[in-house]
Amino acid sequence: MRRRPDQRLAHVIITFSDADTANRAIVNGLSICHKRVSVAKCRKEPIRCLKCQGWDHIAAECVVTKEVNVCGTCGARDHWTSKCNQQGVTHCTSCKSDDHTSWDRGCPTFLRKVDELNARDPANDIPFFPARETWTWSQSYPS
Ligand SMILES: [Zn+2]
Ligand SMILES: [Zn+2]
Numbered sequence: 001m002r003r004r005p006d007q008r009l010a011h012v013i014i015t016f017s018d019a020d021t022a023n024r025a026i027v028n029g030l031s032i033c034h035k036r037v038s039v040a041k042c043r044k045e046p047i048r049c050l051k052c053q054g055w056d057h058i059a060a061e062c063v064v065t066k067e068v069n070v071c072g073t074c075g076a077r078d079h080w081t082s083k084c085n086q087q088g089v090t091h092c093t094s095c096k097s098d099d100h101t102s103w104d105r106g107c108p109t110f111l112r113k114v115d116e117l118n119a120r121d122p123a124n125d126i127p128f129f130p131a132r133e134t135w136t137w138s139q140s141y142p143s
């Protein structure tokens with residue numbers, strides 16, 4: 001994904017060598033360049049195609065639409081989401097609804113896809129990396 005010039009937040013992907021170290025970082029945060037940063041696990045998310053707004057494939061592998069770019073914001077079929085200038089217009093291609101955009105994280109289709117993913121991989125839904133300690137399997141932080 002290309003960054004917009006006004007974007008201030010950056011995500012850093014850190015790979016930990018073992019689950020214990022990763023869990024400790026999630027609980028305590030990490031110190032990067034003398035700044036405390038909070039750490040969250042990267043959960044797997046359903047893949048949505050940026051070209052056709054369909055699911056389970058990426059734009060580079062999209063076979064649904066060759067000439068068409070479906071806008072994730074307004075649902076028009078003639079521009080990329082990033083080129084959208086339809087202010088205030090929302091349309092979700094998945095739900096065929098004008099209540100929200102295709103990239104809305106509250107989109108019922110998105111949430112159903114997340115459920116399907118978690119059903120296949122139950123560890124995906126918990127905030128920690130399952131390790132020896134039982135609290136890593138819980139939904140909440142240790143007190
Ligand atoms: Zn596609
Ligand atoms: Zn648009």
Ligand SMILES: [Zn+2]
Binds near residue numbers: 092097
């Ligand atoms: Zn939707």
